[in-house]
Amino acid sequence: MAHAPHRQQGFTLLELMVVVALLAVVVGMASLSLRDSAAARLDEEAARLSALLEGARARSRAMGVEVEWQPLPDQPGFRFVGLPDTVHLPDRWLDEGTHAEIIGASSLVLGPEPVIGAQRVVLSLGERRVVLATDGLGAFAPLAEPEGKPAP
Secondary structure (H helix, E strand, O other): OOOOOOOOOOOOHHHHHHHHHHHHHHHHHHHHHOOOHHHHHHHHHHHHHHHHHHHHHHHHHHHOOOEEEEEEOOOOEEEEEOOOOOOOOOOEOOOOOEEEEEOOOOOEEEEOOOOOOOEEEEEEEOOEEEEEEEOOOOOOEEOOOOOOOOOO
């Protein structure tokens, strides 16, 4: 009687390790691509507001007029005070749940002087907060928070 060739049953350890490694890579990539939507929306609002403030600051210097930015406390929006009526800048948040609070003042002064003084504004959306700040020379940019410390 001839023996039938012995067929392997199951998987080898190497095959199992390759499958587990591939699964780990896929799960890692998926978890990195899934971001908290509130954090993403707030980062988008911060980047947009920073660009709007810098645009208004440049127009203020170019036109030689004093321009201020003020959040509207009872409405989901903000306004630029001092720009001519012919200049139309956005006045609403992308997400109506966004709120802004200026630290230490009622408005941000954007010019016309090249040096405007240090200023900060806190944007919040739900439990998330981002602080945009300038030292008066540079552009408004998000502040990095120290580990474990919430923004002011």
